Amino acid sequence: MSVVDNYKKIKVDVDKCSMKAGHKVELLAVSKNQSVLKMDELANSNVSLFGESKVQEALPKINYLSNKYNNLEFHFIGKIQTNKLKKIVEFFHLIHSVDREDVLSLIDKYALDLNKKQHILIQLNIACEKQKNGIAVSELENILNTASHYKNIVVKGLMFMPPYEEDVTKNIKYFETANKLFCQYKSDVFDTLSMGMSHDFKEAIEHGSTLVRVGTYIFGERV
Ligand SMILES: *Cc1c(COP(=O)(O)O)cnc(C)c1O
Numbered sequence: 001m002s003v004v005d006n007y008k009k010i011k012v013d014v015d016k017c018s019m020k021a022g023h024k025v026e027l028l029a030v031s032k033n034q035s036v037l038k039m040d041e042l043a044n045s046n047v048s049l050f051g052e053s054k055v056q057e058a059l060p061k062i063n064y065l066s067n068k069y070n071n072l073e074f075h076f077i078g079k080i081q082t083n084k085l086k087k088i089v090e091f092f093h094l095i096h097s098v099d100r101e102d103v104l105s106l107i108d109k110y111a112l113d114l115n116k117k118q119h120i121l122i123q124l125n126i127a128c129e130k131q132k133n134g135i136a137v138s139e140l141e142n143i144l145n146t147a148s149h150y151k152n153i154v155v156k157g158l159m160f161m162p163p164y165e166e167d168v169t170k171n172i173k174y175f176e177t178a179n180k181l182f183c184q185y186k187s188d189v190f191d192t193l194s195m196g197m198s199h200d201f202k203e204a205i206e207h208g209s210t211l212v213r214v215g216t217y218i219f220g221e222r223v
Contacts (some may be wrong), residue, residue, distance in 0.1 A: 020206070028051045029219075040065065052076060073094070107152075108152045191210065
């Protein structure tokens, strides 16, 4: 099957789950480690949301595709390095992975320079995994409070990535916590819960996700 066929199949599943859950869900095609040609095929079939996790890898792809299509949005889902932040703010519509207070002032500054409002999500580390990005639940209120003081930052919601589990049902409790926190702050602006990947997007949507990040099931194994 082509990437476009894969995408369409996942999209049907996402839409079904979305109907059942009773809320809108967007599908982000996670194109990290995938060729720009496959992205081009998708963009040519009207897919407009792409997720990337490395700045150096993403920039040439974004350049190429943005010259060809004017409806694309790129989301940054990787670990944030401060020396790459300027480029991230310049080229990405939404940053999913904000998990430290000290990057907020930089994001605000770069966004101001570009005269843009940078949309961000705060990444949660609910299961307290040492190796994973994300803030502890106890720090959420603080970082949201700090972010609210920056004029060029708009916090659109939360991002969560659970521990890897073969058996997805083991992570339901974390999805529930993420959704509860999301609902606590939800508003017309704070409207995005980024949660769910190839193997668990159905469960994530059932538990409140409004944006799923799917790589492998669309593109195949990363090369
Ligand atoms: C790679 C990645 C994904 C996509 O994972 P798949 O299992 O390939 O769907 C989603 N979110 C983040 C943050 C990622 O790094």
